[in-house]
Amino acid sequence: MIPTLATAPTPCLVLDEARMNRNIARLHARLEGTGVVFRPHLKTAKCIEVARRLMTSPAGPAMVSTLREAEEFAAAGVVDLTYGVGIAPDKLDRVAAIRAGGCDLAVLIDSVEQAEALTRRGDCIPALIEIDCDGHRSGVVPEDAARLLAIARALPPGGPRGVLTHGGESYNARSAAALRAAAEGERLAVVRAAAILREAGFACPVVSAGSTPTFLAAESFEGLTEFRAGVSVFFDLFQAGVGVCGPEEIALSVLTEVIGHQSAKGWTITDAGWMAMSRDRGTASQAVDQGYGVVLDIAGRPLGETIVIAANQEHGIVAARPGSGAPAPAPPIGARLRVLPNHACATAAQYDRYLVVGAETGEIIAEWPRFGGW
Incomplete structure (x- = not known):
């Protein structure tokens, strides 16, 4: 049975089919x-x-x-x-x-x-x-x-x-x-x-x-x-930083769940650490440092100036972008978020499938296997 965004085991890899199709059409037209x-x-x-x-x-x-x-x-x-x-x-x-x-x-x-x-x-x-x-x-x-x-x-x-x-x-x-x-x-x-x-x-x-x-x-x-x-x-955040796409064109995200807070620090803790996102920090050398990824809500809408500011193996630390002055997000425990990756290749390598979100429903419509190894 195909899971929903609310029930899929986290962390998992979400593929926005409509965004992917638009990206492919752009490539072919080129x-x-x-x-x-x-x-x-x-x-x-x-x-x-x-x-x-x-x-x-x-x-x-x-x-x-x-x-x-x-x-x-x-x-x-x-x-x-x-x-x-x-x-x-x-x-x-x-x-x-x-x-x-x-x-x-x-x-x-x-x-x-x-x-x-x-x-x-x-x-x-x-x-x-x-x-x-x-x-x-x-x-x-x-x-x-x-x-x-x-x-x-x-x-x-x-x-x-x-x-x-x-x-x-x-x-x-x-x-x-x-x-x-x-x-x-x-x-x-x-x-x-x-x-x-x-x-x-x-x-x-x-x-x-x-x-x-x-x-x-x-x-x-x-x-x-x-x-x-x-x-x-x-696409990914690094490519957006190079200037060849916008964040709204990035078709991959990691679905994650809130597992805790450190309110005094303005932190929300999720179950997607660097094992889920990869250790790639390529955007650190760009004009905008995206941490370990830009945070979206479950529907794929940006949560203001919210990024994954740090990561341990299985813990992601979500907070307002340093220096932004934005309020610290505080989604409740159990809330589901999505994170745009710095490097799509490295992040996708952590997973054995894509959970494909369809354009019409905004929900998971298919699971596509992916493979790794050399």
Whole structure:
């Protein structure tokens, strides 16, 4: 029997279906008429029901961050996947097994060693070369043509399937102009890398860019064949702080129950601590520190300037935002609240299902399983 918001065991993960659908529509509209393919990153969702709504077809394309995701989505009929983490050689047997089941799973590399590991196998696992567009993490800078070409030449005949980059430094942007600049830097880096490979005789059919902020801020997609985005299916407070969504667009929340008060301190205690919300405090570096999450009432309406100011493992401490001058909230014991997360990926990882709230009733209409693991 499907629970209600008043009876669901807390803490639990609530998904606002209408908000999610609006977010997905925005993503699909972004590339309409451009000729660029949308390859959603499914690492946030980790759910077949969400993936089917997010992908442009039941077969994909899509991206994953774990081989467990690849296995689950391949079993559900997704046949076009990219594994978006640099491949470790001891994972290649598992990749081959997924491919043997009919899924065209490609891997990511940024070294000659990885390329040689693929070549030694002889089973033609396709690879994309990761490009470092902003010093954020992994990859080959496009200016290092020698390294880029050495990797391509170490691959099996035909070379790489393409090049791929992630504009991770866009998460540090603090203005619309900075977001646009990050998106253009990302695009130029991967297009330049593709040009180097093509001039050397490699076809390089895939030119892939992606991050939620750059996807929504980009002014040009010229030279790209696909764009990727993940957390934008749900959004979160960090993305709101970057400026790519508003809090009213965040589709995930954690349902929690009041279990006590510390009236002298202005605190309300709930049963959703950092195990329920995650320890992510990404908004602490932004203009507005959202603590461990913004507090809503059971219907999803903001409770003034109320946030989770601190968290222990199983206890959330709810109070007025420091410095706001707002009155301290005092919902009674047993009252139910909802909390918007700082980081949707990290918060959702704590749960094995979504409790889906429908637009018409404002109540739970379905339970969608989600999975974890690597």
